[in-house]
Amino acid sequence: MSVASFTSxxxxxxxxxxxAAGARPVAGGTDxxxxxxxxxxxxxxxxxxxxxxxxxxxxxxxxxxxxxGALATHSEIATHPLVRERFTALADASAIVGxxxxxxHGTIGGNLMNASPAMETGGPLQCLDASVMLQSSRGSxxxxxxxxxxxxxxxxxxxxxLLVAVDVPAPAEGTASAYVRLEYRRQMEIAVVGxxxxxxxxxxxxxxxxxxxxALAPTxxxxxxxxxxxxxxxxxxxxxxxxxxxxxxxxxxxxxxxASEGYRRAMAEVIARRAIEAALARGRGELVPIPASSGGxx
Amino acid sequence: xxxxxxxxxxxxxxxxxxxxGTSLLVAVRExxxxxxxxxxxxxxxCGACMMLLDGKPVNACSYLALQAEGREVxxxxxxxxxxxxxxxQAAFLQHGGVQCGFCTPxxxxxxxxxxxxxPSPSEDDxxxxxxxxxxxxxxxxxxxxxxxxxxx
Numbered sequence: 001m002s003v004a005s006f007t008s009x010x011x012x013x014x015x016x017x018x019x020a021a022g023a024r025p026v027a028g029g030t031d032x033x034x035x036x037x038x039x040x041x042x043x044x045x046x047x048x049x050x051x052x053x054x055x056x057x058x059x060x061x062x063x064x065x066x067x068x069g070a071l072a073t074h075s076e077i078a079t080h081p082l083v084r085e086r087f088t089a090l091a092d093a094s095a096i097v098g099x100x101x102x103x104x105h106g107t108i109g110g111n112l113m114n115a116s117p118a119m120e121t122g123g124p125l126q127c128l129d130a131s132v133m134l135q136s137s138r139g140s141x142x143x144x145x146x147x148x149x150x151x152x153x154x155x156x157x158x159x160x161x162l163l164v165a166v167d168v169p170a171p172a173e174g175t176a177s178a179y180v181r182l183e184y185r186r187q188m189e190i191a192v193v194g195x196x197x198x199x200x201x202x203x204x205x206x207x208x209x210x211x212x213x214x215a216l217a218p219t220x221x222x223x224x225x226x227x228x229x230x231x232x233x234x235x236x237x238x239x240x241x242x243x244x245x246x247x248x249x250x251x252x253x254x255x256x257x258x259a260s261e262g263y264r265r266a267m268a269e270v271i272a273r274r275a276i277e278a279a280l281a282r283g284r285g286e287l288v289p290i291p292a293s294s295g296g297x298x
Numbered sequence: 299x300x301x302x303x304x305x306x307x308x309x310x311x312x313x314x315x316x317x318x319g320t321s322l323l324v325a326v327r328e329x330x331x332x333x334x335x336x337x338x339x340x341x342x343x344c345g346a347c348m349m350l351l352d353g354k355p356v357n358a359c360s361y362l363a364l365q366a367e368g369r370e371v372x373x374x375x376x377x378x379x380x381x382x383x384x385x386x387q388a389a390f391l392q393h394g395g396v397q398c399g400f401c402t403p404x405x406x407x408x409x410x411x412x413x414x415x416x417p418s419p420s421e422d423d424x425x426x427x428x429x430x431x432x433x434x435x436x437x438x439x440x441x442x443x444x445x446x447x448x449x450x
Binding site for chain 1: 299301317318319321340341342343345348351354355356357359360361362364365367408411412422423426427429430
């Protein structure tokens with residue numbers, strides 16, 4: 001493995017200068033280094049480590065909105081009280097990424113920029129209307145998460161742009177959400193099929209809905225037809241079934257080592273239904289536990 | 299290109315010269331000379347290489363050694379007090395938590411991290427914390443019992 005240069009950035013400006021000079025960033029290494037070990041892509045020739053950039057760490061709240069530094073880890077996200085209470089689908093997702101070691105070091109920035117169509121957090125972030133800030137030495141811009149994904153493993157970011165933050169607006173009053181994945185085991189798993197739902201309940205009716213599918217299309221994407229089936233409905237069995245069927249109809253899965261295309265298509269409806277039901281149940285005040293993530297406190 | 303760095307492993311500072319692509323596992327095994335941590339899958343699936351990095355478990359096979367500079371690395375060799383086993387290590391022997399032994403260093407490190415974080419884990423807590431560590435011999439029961447036996 002020949003990496004020609006390695007620098008460790010102390011500030012965002014350091015990191016951006018390195019990216020402008022052609023380096024690629026590494027934070028927790030849980031995708032970049034693993035990908036190299038698996039032969040997906042060799043390590044970049046020039047690497048800039050961003051894990052010590054203090055400006056990029058931390059989770060904060062401003063008027064009910066959530067701000068995630070690019071270095072926020074899955075452990076930090078899954079255990080954060082505000083995330084668990086108001087952005088629950090995101091907590092569901094981060095809680096089941098990889099193993100405890102993956103969650104301790106894997107970051108939200110790396111997770112998004114790796115752009116796997118099977119990654120856990122992309123559906124929740126899309127359904128919660130999140131945007132990312134991409135910064136380069138040329139300036140910065142906000143990009144909705146839905147527009148960040150360009151294809152399997154590809155983003156719409158320029159090579160000199162660094163994802164520095166993820167902002168999630170305060171959900172409307174009465175909003176609840178859930179992420180569910182089909183898995184063969186709980187830990188060290190990659191979604192076979194995943195689905196996210198976010199619903200806003202007002203006076204017993206669904207006033208707004210978001211549904212996204214994971215590992216069912218070249219990128220994680222929302223399904224407007226499923227959302228339309230839920231919106232203005234009572235959130236009852238018929239509306240849920242119609243929405244789940246719409247999510248399955250929007251699926252364009254592949255066959256790979258984890259599942260065949262046909263199996264994924266068949267399970268899309270089941271998993272979408274479970275996600276929608278879980279979001280509705282949470283919206284009605286029922287307890288749908290977030291998966292346990294650590295065995296400890298972090 | 300080699301880069302000079304200092305790795306702090308089990309409280310000792312080790313000067314090393316590394317290719318920047320070197321994993322923490324290779325650096326610790328081949329440059330520092332502590333071979334307790336094992337290479338199993340070499341892509342973060344099996345946990346045989348588990349170390350603590352500033353107290354948190356890390357798959358050392360998939361972590362760049364140079365990123366560990368200035369951080370505290372703990373390996374299985376750092377768990378005992380000289381030749382005296384830690385209570386957790388002794389419990390692994392007592393409860394049949396060791397058969398071939400290849401997964402044991404990683405299991406001990408992951409369990410040590412769990413107990414530092416949560417001294418009173420439930421069986422579920424233990425199984426979640428150890429889920430990134432594969433064992434092909436024991437069926438896990440002896441390992442889980444060993445960890446629970448030293449829980450408070």
